[in-house]
Amino acid sequence: MTFGGTISIGVLIVAALVLATHGINQVDDYHQMPLMLIPVFGFWGFILFVASLAIACFGAALEVALQQAYLVAQGFGWTWGEDRKPRDNPGFSAVYTISLLLAAIPIMLGVDPLRLTIFSMALTAASLPLTVVPFLFLLNDERYVGEHRNGILSNAAVIFIIALGFVLAVVTIPLQIFGGT
Structure with a gap:
């Protein structure tokens, strides 16, 4: 078993113990998840959960946009690289920026x-x-x-x-x- 697997099992055990005390036997929605942190951290548990969820979602959006920019830049033979300024690789930067803007549309529509x-x-x-x-x-x-x-x-x-x-x-x-x- 890997270290990550151990952490996942630990989270499941803590979730089962904490949520069961609140009468929640099945987690159907991520809105129930902050209840795991509230007994330990109080109101800050909710804040920590919201921050963690926001960071995970934002990180995923950045990852997908960056992957899209790399694929398009490599496919068209454009210059690209982490150490280059946006003015040195405008195509890559444009695709990255447009991907992030397009990613915001579903959220604005309530997805x-x-x-x-x-x-x-x-x-x-x-x-x-x-x-x-x-x-x-x-x-x-x-x-x-x-x-x-x-x-x-x-x-x-x-x-x-x-x-x-x-x-x-x-x-x-x-x-x-x-x-x-």
Whole structure:
């Protein structure tokens, strides 16, 4: 079991203990989740939960917008990079900015931010095969990497990652559409 799995189990146990004392046997909505923090932190528990939810949603929006900007910039052969100023890579910066502005529209229309965040992460998983497949070709092209081409084991690892991404894409999108949060 990983450290993250241990934390997840701990959160589930704490949630079960705290929410059961409030007569909540099933969590149907994220509005019930601050109740876990209120007994320990009081009113600040609610504030901490709201801040955590806002940070998670904003972080997901930034991640998706940044991924979109990288994909478009790489696809069109534009200059891009973390260490470059916006004036040095205007296409990348424009796509990033427009993606963030477009991401705000569903929230302004009243879409549940948590559902939108989860759905956007499912779309990110669906895009994994599209971003990894080019590496399979590049890492085997002798013109680019010379004698450092991938071997059988490395190619198997990349193919496994592509297959895993494909499975995630096939599973997560329908689950998000038909299964709710």
